[in-house]
Amino acid sequence: KYLFHVFKLVIDFENNKYVRLIINNTTYDLSSYNLYVDDAVGEKYANALISLRSRKDYNDVMYVDNVIFTQNEL
Structure with a gap:
């Protein structure tokens, strides 16, 4: 079963x-x-990290779908 x-x-x-x-x-x-900002980097960029921490003795799996980046949406 998927959630x-x-x-x-x-x-x-x-x-x-x-x-x-x-x-x-x-x-x-x-x-x-606040966002983490690194002034040493010349260009602006965004980095997305999606991770799963599995439970001991389990082989947990995570599926990720439809990752969307947009700008100027407040």
Whole structure:
């Protein structure tokens, strides 16, 4: 049996702040959190990391589908 969930992370790149995280029908305010910014890198870029930490003695699997990046959505 598969469980599917919708996640949406909104980020304000101009002000280097997280805005909100939406998981299914629940919205979490993230506006008090700053983005990690590395001034040593010349170009701006975004990096997404999606990972699964498996339980001991299990071979857990996670499927990821429909990853979408957008800009200027506040």
